[in-house]
Amino acid sequence: MSDKLTEIMAWKRQEIAPLIRAVSLPELAAFNAMAPKPPSFAAALRRDDGKLAVIAEIKRRSPSAGAIAATTLSATDQAINYRTAGASALSILTDEKFFGGTLDDLTGVTNFFRQDRPAIPCIRKDFMVHPIQVLQAREAGAGAILIIVRALNDDEIAALFAAAKFAGLDALFEIHNESELERAVKHGAKIIGVNNRDLAIFKCDLGLSERLIPLFPKHVIAVSESGIFTGADAARVHAAGAHAILCGEALMKAPDTAALITEFQTA
Numbered sequence: 108m109s110d111k112l113t114e115i116m117a118w119k120r121q122e123i124a125p126l127i128r129a130v131s132l133p134e135l136a137a138f139n140a141m142a143p144k145p146p147s148f149a150a151a152l153r154r155d156d157g158k159l160a161v162i163a164e165i166k167r168r169s170p171s172a173g174a175i176a177a178t179t180l181s182a183t184d185q186a187i188n189y190r191t192a193g194a195s196a197l198s199i200l201t202d203e204k205f206f207g208g209t210l211d212d213l214t215g216v217t218n219f220f221r222q223d224r225p226a227i228p229c230i231r232k233d234f235m236v237h238p239i240q241v242l243q244a245r246e247a248g249a250g251a252i253l254i255i256v257r258a259l260n261d262d263e264i265a266a267l268f269a270a271a272k273f274a275g276l277d278a279l280f281e282i283h284n285e286s287e288l289e290r291a292v293k294h295g296a297k298i299i300g301v302n303n304r305d306l307a308i309f310k311c312d313l314g315l316s317e318r319l320i321p322l323f324p325k326h327v328i329a330v331s332e333s334g335i336f337t338g339a340d341a342a343r344v345h346a347a348g349a350h351a352i353l354c355g356e357a358l359m360k361a362p363d364t365a366a367l368i369t370e371f372q373t374a
């Protein structure tokens with residue numbers, strides 16, 4: 108791992124160091140029992156009609172694209188736009204340094220939608236390394252966390268996944284090659300996403316989803332992430348077996364969000 112992800116992970120470990128304390132599984136379970144239950148992320152990704160579910164990402168900037176939206180963009184306004192346009196779930200980047208997001212973005216969005224039915228689930232999109240971030244995600248109303256297989260050792264993955272389960276959260280395992288897929292499956296992942304973006308050179312290749320998704324165990328929910336801009340792109344990964352796509356830049360910049368989501372869903 109010698110690329111942007113290495114730099115981000117090094118920063119993340121430094122950023123959360125002052126917050127770290129032991130977080131036990133009973134503590135997470137107790138919090139889960141008393142907090143309002145978040146809508147199921149996993150359930151939202153399997154559509155009854157067989158169409159692609161769209162996880163719409165709120166992303167103000169990124170290392171690969173630079174500025175995507177104004178720093179002043181309201182995450183809640185963007186979430187309302189996505190929901191109205193037909194998104195099945197939301198991905199909310201909470202990393203500030205590289206993506207311009209905050210945990211408050213996530214809290215604001217989940218609070219806004221708390222009474223809405225059907226509820227829309229949110230994933231906390233951040234670089235998770237310690238169960239304290241899982242507790243933060245649950246407190247902020249997320250329904251899922253991200254586990255980037257390549258960035259973590261097996262003990263860290265096991266600790267994060269156990270924390271997520273006890274906190275009542277789903278986990279999206281992100282992979283980029285066959286050996287990472289094998290590791291995700293070994294950990295019992297139920298939702299696996301192929302990141303089409305090579306984080307060393309920032310190039311997206313949908314061929315990666317086409318290569319890896321057909322290898323997923325049948326019970327796993329398959330997500331294709333990054334570099335999806337058109338209905339034709341969505342059709343490629345749908346044909347490969349994706350249940351859902353995770354899309355940021357294209358949706359953030361779309362002049363007509365509903366039209367693009369419909370294009371993705373009907374691909």
Ligand SMILES: O=C(O)c1ccccc1NCC(=O)[C@H](O)[C@H](O)COP(=O)(O)O
Nearest residue numbers: 169170171172332333334335354355356
């Ligand atoms: O997007 C980046 O530049 C990036 C760089 C380093 C680590 C992660 C990165 N992206 C995180 C993501 O997973 C994407 O935001 C997500 O898949 C959506 O991608 P896109 O639709 O291409 O905006």
